[in-house]
Amino acid sequence: MSQELDAGELILTYRKIRAKLELMKTQYEEKCKPYKDAQSLIEIELKRLLDKVKADSVQTEHGTAYKSRAASVRMVDKQALLEFVGKRLLGLEEEEEGSAARIISEFLDVKPSKEAAETYLEDHDMDIPGVETSRFIKINVRK
16 A cells, blocks of 8 residues: 655655755765866876977877867857847848847847857957957866
């Protein structure tokens, strides 16, 4: 015979499980921290070594370390980005820009595309209004 649980008991049990999972996650992250810190120090040393020999990768019997280029793209001024898109990329006149920007922002969740921003920066060598970008080198290790 099965016994039905009431909503209060179900919610209480759910919350207890959620609290236990949060505690386990925190404990796991604390245990991982020294290892992640060690990996970060090794990545710094590998980058220094690769820069010194002017190489993008190094192969050993234990695996390969290599550089990869990455970028971060973040919107800092939505209106400036919308006006830029309306004017430069869609060919709208100045008086149309504002209304196009307003309409776009009302119906769409606007954010810059990382890939499109990278391509534009490479092609035009100039910043995109309303968008903050940063580029960095990441060190990767694989077998």
